Amino acid sequence: MAPTRNSKPDKVAIICQALRRAIIEQALKPGTKLPEDALGERFGASRTIARHALGQLAAEGLVELRRNRIAVVATPSWQEARDTFDIRIELERLVVRQLAGQLDAGQIARLRAHVEAEEGARGGPDAVSIRLATEFHILLAEMTESPILIRYVSEISYRCCLILATFSRPHSSDCAISEHRALIDALEAGRVEEVMNLMHHHLEAVADRALVAPAKPRGRDIMDILAPYAEPAPVPPAGQPRVRAIMR
Amino acid sequence: MAPTRNSKPDKVAIICQALRRAIIEQALKPGTKLPEDALGERFGASRTIARHALGQLAAEGLVELRRNRIAVVATPSWQEARDTFDIRIELERLVVRQLAGQLDAGQIARLRAHVEAEEGARGGPDAVSIRLATEFHILLAEMTESPILIRYVSEISYRCCLILATFSRPHSSDCAISEHRALIDALEAGRVEEVMNLMHHHLEAVADRALVAPAKPRGRDIMDILAPYAEPAPVPPAGQPRVRAIMR
DNA sequence: CATGCGTCAACTGCATGCAATCAGAATGCC
């Protein structure tokens, strides 16, 4: 499992997985530079391989690739974050719709065990809590055995971690755990409508906790802060700027 | 937009785009081999670049990459096809939900112009009709200006083309055109619920036209054809074989 | 002190080369 699983688990995949974990545990913060040389050296591979891995991660939206520039960990905008959660909600509603009442005892047990692990990580660092919470959702997706759904939910869940890293403040995961438990109960009981609503509200709650204000909580990038003031239209930047309608 | 945008649109991107088009126009059928050498030579690039492009396409689900084996155009299974359409329906409902009543006259005009193009292509080859129909949906997605939504809808639309190529028979696009017109009308009128339902039924209809029978219409892969017969459960392969636990 | 400019190191974009692995044909055996 470490370096060589069966015969060759592909160096590119190894680097991708490592970077994904580093990103969702916030060891790599948004905006962090990822030079090909450094990655290659760190993982005992050539620049070619590191480059390929960065390409994959870029396709997943986790890193930004600018031509002739050093790749960086993606920094989602607030609007992208909002859209991402909207999509995630629909995808995960699909997951629980497929799963409600279809899980066997073993699967339910696995889910409950995972929530136990989340419970056990409450004292620990935020990074672990976030990772476990994310993995809970991916675990659910995997139970659908639908490759596409698994891929999309995994991808978007990782992106949401990135969003949390970008916007969220110290994070309280208590509510998430109880919400996960409620989800499992409803899944087991097979109440489709209820579990879809639970998932919807759960994710909405996660999003709300992260995305309270449309303005960036911290002055990460001065350009973004000034963006509204650079608009040709002389609209005073007051109140809740209705994000989509006009402002892009 | 053409081959060279400003100065350097990245050779990898060029190859990706070319292959995508070839795939959605069914010039490259599912299962077609894509050797790195050949691609590189054909596009005047090195194998490294072709390889990278294949990696990107694999991340999008358009090609399958098996270790030490020649890459091939992906061949979705019937169940994957069904799941893909389910996801697509939700994504595109999101698109029209955001767009209803928000489009300006110019955008409406662009949409109608596109449908005109579809109309004009009715006599032509299926490949063009399919491509145009797909581009209509991508055009809609682009009007949301949500990068994530655009990416996902584009990706999944391409995959659906692949599905059509795999399962569909001669294809009749007449209904699709009128359905597109109805969508535009509802979008312009801003009736959110109606346009979401229209999109839902439109895509459901497309899926139904393509996925009439769960068994593969043509014996592309003998293993898949025999798969139902290899099941341990002695269920006669009649009627609608509920592929998943309860199928969706 | 702030600003504009030139030089340079660092980094990316891409091609090529070499070893490892695989698919298929030719061969040998029963």
Place this chain on the structure above:
DNA sequence: GGCATTCTGATTGCATGCAGTTGACGCATG
């Protein structure tokens, strides 16, 4: 003739090398 085996060309996995571009530092200037 049917089947297993070996051998070889074809193809991938990966590293390295070279050219072009970018960003940053340092220096000169107002």
